[in-house]
Amino acid sequence: xxxxxxxxxxxxxxxxxxxxxxxxxxxxxxxxxxxxxxxxxxxxxxxxxxxxxxxxxxxxxxxxxxxxxxxxxxxxxxxxxxxxxxxxxxxxxxxxxxxxxxxxxxxxxxxxxxxxxxxxxxxxxxxxxxxxxxxxxxxxxxxxxxxxxxxxxxxxxxxxxxxxxxxxxxxxxxxxxxxxxxxxxxxxxxxxxxxxxxxxxxxxxxxxxxxxxxxxxxxxxxxxxxxxxxxxxxxxxxxxxxxxxxxxxxxxxxxxxxxxxxxxxxxxxxxxxxxxxxxxxxxxxxxxxxxxxxxxxxxxxxxxxxxxxxxxxxxxxxxxxxxxxxxxxxxxxxxxxxxxxxx
Amino acid sequence: xxxxxxxxxxxxxxxxxxxxxxxxxxxxxxxxxxxxxxxxxxxxxxxxxxxxxxxxxxxxxxxxxxxxxxxxxxxxxxxxxxxxxxxxxxxxxxxxxxxxxxxxxxxxxxxxxxxxxxxxxxxxxxxxxxxxxxxxxxxxxxxxxxxxxxxxxxxxxxxxxxxxxxxxxxxxxxxxxxxxxxxxxxxxxxxxxxxxxxxxxxxxxxxxxxxxxxxxxxxxxxxxxxxxxxxxxxxxxxxxxxxxxxxxxxxxxxxxxxxxxxxxxxxxxxxxxxxxxxxxxxxxxxxxxxxxxxxxxxxxxxxxxxxxxxxxxxxxxxxxxxxxxxxxxxxxxxxxxxxxxxx
DNA sequence: TTGAAAGCGGTACCAC
DNA sequence: GTGGTACCGCTTTCAA
Numbered sequence: 001x002x003x004x005x006x007x008x009x010x011x012x013x014x015x016x017x018x019x020x021x022x023x024x025x026x027x028x029x030x031x032x033x034x035x036x037x038x039x040x041x042x043x044x045x046x047x048x049x050x051x052x053x054x055x056x057x058x059x060x061x062x063x064x065x066x067x068x069x070x071x072x073x074x075x076x077x078x079x080x081x082x083x084x085x086x087x088x089x090x091x092x093x094x095x096x097x098x099x100x101x102x103x104x105x106x107x108x109x110x111x112x113x114x115x116x117x118x119x120x121x122x123x124x125x126x127x128x129x130x131x132x133x134x135x136x137x138x139x140x141x142x143x144x145x146x147x148x149x150x151x152x153x154x155x156x157x158x159x160x161x162x163x164x165x166x167x168x169x170x171x172x173x174x175x176x177x178x179x180x181x182x183x184x185x186x187x188x189x190x191x192x193x194x195x196x197x198x199x200x201x202x203x204x205x206x207x208x209x210x211x212x213x214x215x216x217x218x219x220x221x222x223x224x225x226x227x228x229x230x231x232x233x234x235x236x237x238x239x240x241x242x243x244x245x246x247x248x249x250x251x252x253x254x255x256x257x258x259x260x261x262x263x264x265x266x267x268x269x270x271x272x273x274x275x276x277x278x279x280x281x282x283x284x285x286x287x288x289x290x291x292x293x294x295x296x297x298x299x300x301x302x303x304x305x306x307x308x309x310x311x312x313x314x315x316x317x318x319x320x321x322x323x324x325x326x327x328x329x330x331x332x333x334x335x336x337x338x339x340x341x342x343x
Numbered sequence: 344x345x346x347x348x349x350x351x352x353x354x355x356x357x358x359x360x361x362x363x364x365x366x367x368x369x370x371x372x373x374x375x376x377x378x379x380x381x382x383x384x385x386x387x388x389x390x391x392x393x394x395x396x397x398x399x400x401x402x403x404x405x406x407x408x409x410x411x412x413x414x415x416x417x418x419x420x421x422x423x424x425x426x427x428x429x430x431x432x433x434x435x436x437x438x439x440x441x442x443x444x445x446x447x448x449x450x451x452x453x454x455x456x457x458x459x460x461x462x463x464x465x466x467x468x469x470x471x472x473x474x475x476x477x478x479x480x481x482x483x484x485x486x487x488x489x490x491x492x493x494x495x496x497x498x499x500x501x502x503x504x505x506x507x508x509x510x511x512x513x514x515x516x517x518x519x520x521x522x523x524x525x526x527x528x529x530x531x532x533x534x535x536x537x538x539x540x541x542x543x544x545x546x547x548x549x550x551x552x553x554x555x556x557x558x559x560x561x562x563x564x565x566x567x568x569x570x571x572x573x574x575x576x577x578x579x580x581x582x583x584x585x586x587x588x589x590x591x592x593x594x595x596x597x598x599x600x601x602x603x604x605x606x607x608x609x610x611x612x613x614x615x616x617x618x619x620x621x622x623x624x625x626x627x628x629x630x631x632x633x634x635x636x637x638x639x640x641x642x643x644x645x646x647x648x649x650x651x652x653x654x655x656x657x658x659x660x661x662x663x664x665x666x667x668x669x670x671x672x673x674x675x676x677x678x679x680x681x682x683x684x685x686x
Numbered sequence: 687t688t689g690a691a692a693g694c695g696g697t698a699c700c701a702c
Numbered sequence: 703g704t705g706g707t708a709c710c711g712c713t714t715t716c717a718a
Contacts, residue, residue: 003459003487005711016689021713031687046483048458052404053711056395056694063438071420071427072626080414084441093460095406096439098427115391116346116695117436140389144346229629257630283415286572287600287627348695359705364697374703396695399710459711 004047009038024049055116063093064310065118067109069101069126069153074253074282075299076124079151082303083122090311103128107137114141120310121146125153130195133157149310151302153195154326161313162326163306165297167200167279168207170331174249174277174295175208177333181340183247183275185220189236189259190251193223201251201279219243224255232258240266247275247339253284256292260338276338290337302329347390352381367392398459406436407653408461410452412444412469412496417596417625418642419467422494425646426465433654446471450480457484463653464489468496473538476500490656494649495640496538497669504656505669506649508640510543510622511550513674517592517620517638518551520676524683526590526618528563532579532602533594536566544594544622562586567598575601583609590618590682596627599635603681619681633680645672 006024010017015034023030023038024047041047055061066083068076080096087094095118097109106126113121121141129135135155138148142160151163171188178186188205192198202221209216220243224235232255240262248263250256256278260270268274270290278285281294305327316322335341349367353360358377366373366381367390384390398404409426411419423439430437438461440452449469456464464484472478478498481491485503492504514531521529531548535541545564552559563586567578575598583605591606593599599621603613611617613633621628624637648670659665678684 007711017712018690018714019688021711022688025713029687034687048454050399050711051459052395052398053459053694054713056393056399056696056710057712057714059694061395071414071423072417074415074417074626077414077420081441084414084439088440093438093455094440095436096427097431097437098424111391112436116394116396254630261632283417284626284630287597287631289604289632350695360696361698361706362704365704368697372703377703393695396710397697399694399712400696400698402710 003050004042004045005050006047009042009047012041013038059116060119060314061093061117062091063095063118064307064314065095065097065109065113065121067097067099067106067121067123067126069099069124071098074284075152075280075297078282078299079124079303079306082300082305083307084303085300086304086307086311092307092311099126099129101127103132103134110137110141114144114146119146119314121148122151122306122310123148124151125155127153127195129155147310147313149306149313151306152297153197156196159324161306161309161324163302163309164326164328165197165302166328166330167197168204170279170295170297171201171204171249172208172211173204173331174333175205175212175214178247178249178275178277178339179208179212179214181275184214185217185244186214186247186249187220187222187239187243187245187259188249189222189224189255191224191227191232191255192251193225198251201249205249217243220245229254229258233262236262237265246273248277250276250278253278253280253282253292253294257284257288260288260292270338271340275340277333281334285334285336288338293336293339294334296332296334298329298332305329346393347385347388348393349390352385352390355384356381402459403462403657404436404460405434406438406461407650407657408438408440408452408456408464410440410442410449410464410466410469412442412467414441417627418495418623418640421625421642422467422646422649425643425648426650427646428643429647429650429654435650435654442469442472444470446475446477453480453484457487457489462489462657464491465494465649465653466491467494468498470496470538472498490653492649492653492656494645496540499539502667504649504652504667506645506652507669507671508540508645509671509673510540511547513622513638513640514544514547514592515551515554516547516674517676518548518555521590521592521618521620521682522551522555522557524618527557528560528587529557529590529592530563530565530582530586530588530602531592532565532567532598534567534570534575534598535594536568541594544592548592560586563588572597572601576605579605580608589616591620593619593621596621596623596625596635596637600627600631603631603633603635613681614683618683620676624677628677628679631681636679636682637677639675639677641672641675648672 006020010020023035099106149161154162248259263274279295281296285292285294353363366378442449494506497505591602606617620636622638624639628635628637
């Protein structure tokens with residue numbers, strides 16, 4: 001019932017616990033015969049050093065905490081996957097919490113885990129925290145020596161390692177791509193206009209238009225603030241009716257799908273005379289009709305990179321502080337059938 | 344830099360560590376004035392009792408381990424959400440691992456966490472473990488006194504708490520529903536025929552036909568073994584061509600969407616003369632065209648129930664063993680536009 | 687080659 | 703009302 005401890009083994013062989021400890025760690029101080037029998041016994045009886053005792057002793061837990069805005073968001077699930085792979089490979093466990101975009105939950109989670117439960121944090125800001133622009137909870141933690149790596153939704157004001165998507169270029173390149181395949185009236189639909197990543201995409205869109213010598217038409221820039229996807233179609237319908245539009249760039253899949261449906265209802269043919277591109281390249285893009293051309297943000301790669309950054313920092317032997325770095329993950333356009341194939 | 348300990352506080356006030364400990368725990372033994380100043384100081388300096396010290400002392404971690412086959416599966420993400428909510432509310436952390444349907448990974452994870460890292464497990468079997476039918480790794484853990492609660496994909500051979508979907512009834516009821524709205528040639532498409540949940544749905548389907556006095560046509564029972572969703576359409580196309588089909592029940596969303604597309608390509612009108620219902624009620628169902636009628640498995644509820652079961656067991660004071668229980672989550676049909684509305 | 691003991695950060699029993 | 707100390711399980715230094 002109870003787990004085997006080093007003490008039990010010591011009693012079994014009538015030796016001291018230090019002997020057992022050393023034997024299990026294959027110390028040169030212990031005779032081969034003693035080591036062998038102790039190791040054999042330990043293995044046979046499935047001995048495992050107690051995690052909490054080790055963590056207490058070593059002052060590190062080989063555990064990282066991850067705070068994610070939502071797990072139902074495919075992109076974040078991909079990031080999580082990437083994190084999990086790297087962490088697992090390097091022997092780290094993951095304690096995961098969902099902030100649900102709540103500032104309060106984010107703060108509470110940070111608090112809860114700042115008691116030696118974890119060695120470092122991986123996190124993407126909750127929307128509410130971004131709006132509040134309050135990041136002091138992170139500073140407290142970092143002052144305690146717990147490193148943080150932020151991904152995707154990062155706080156510029158906080159000095160820490162970061163992994164972000166190249167949202168600006170991703171959007172600009174998309175405009176270029178659409179223009180090349182004949183679009184002239186490109187709408188931009190954003191459901192995340194309050195987030196930095198949303199703003200960057202917006203700016204990239206504007207830059208793309210500028211470079212293509214296309215005019216900016218504010219009527220074609222749609223910021224959806226309602227976050228119930230069910231309303232997207234009714235929000236877009238009048239806009240699509242009132243304006244001449246032949247292409248859409250959406251910041252997320254749900255609104256892109258809504259755009260496709262509205263366009264189709266209004267008689268446009270996708271991709272013949274109407275193109276749709278969405279950010280994030282998730283599961284919806286692959287299953288929509290037609291399948292959607294997407295700006296891939298490489299969620300898994302982002303997660304893997306963030307995890308690597310954090311673990312490297314945790315394990316950095318030399319005392320010299322490593323410079324904080326920001327790694328930018330380039331986006332890629334995944335061409336499917338909601339746009340005309342470029343030649 | 345370093346975190347504040349009880350010892351630091353004791354030194355600060357020139358008292359013993361036991362006094363500090365008691366003061367912080369608001370013991371009646373300590374004078375009000377001492378308690379006040381110590382508590383105040385602790386709060387101001389952001390003192391937090393060390394997690395590992397507590398866990399070591401108490402022999403419990405207030406942490407549960409969850410092993411999930413995949414986080415990219417919306418259903419499992421929903422389950423995770425439910426788990427997270429309950430765990431959080433009751434003060435538990437979650438260490439999460441993805442098995443990726445791999446037996447090896449499942450075993451390794453169990454091993455890795457069976458060292459006092461967690462108080463109990465929540466898990467859904469990896470497909471490979473089901474195929475191997477090898478569950479001894481669970482027995483080892485449970486013999487060590489670590490409770491396991493299985494959800495969705497459970498092992499009948501293992502005695503533990505379980506939370507499952509009523510797959511049989513869910514499928515049978517769906518047949519009834521389809522028959523009522525006029526379908527006579529109902530196909531059953533499964534991508535999980537090797538899992539118990541898949542078999543149950545299959546049986547439920549057969550039972551539904553029987554009750555409706557409809558013949559069983561084996562040509563209409565399609566087990567897709569290829570798990571690349573990209574091939575689903577080409578697998579279904581010849582089958583749909585060769586058989587008279589007016590409705591489809593699919594075990595998962597991807598194959599349901601493929602079925603919709605194939606049916607539409609072959610000229611069927613959904614829902615007018617062709618109906619589609621899918622299990623799991625995830626994100627695809629809500630975004631397909633038309634939106635898909637689904638058998639909701641209430642993922643969040645399943646996760647919440649499983650977490651509650653585990654935590655209740657962990658915190659059960661009395662020594663008497665609680666009976667293992669299996670909780671069945673009833674399915675619900677969520678009517679959307681891929682079926683004719685029932686009256 | 688082996689063992690005693692201190693210490694990691696707490697709690698709790700017992701003595702004063 | 704306060705303090706001493708053993709203990710949780712393990713590592714590591716130092717002594718034997």
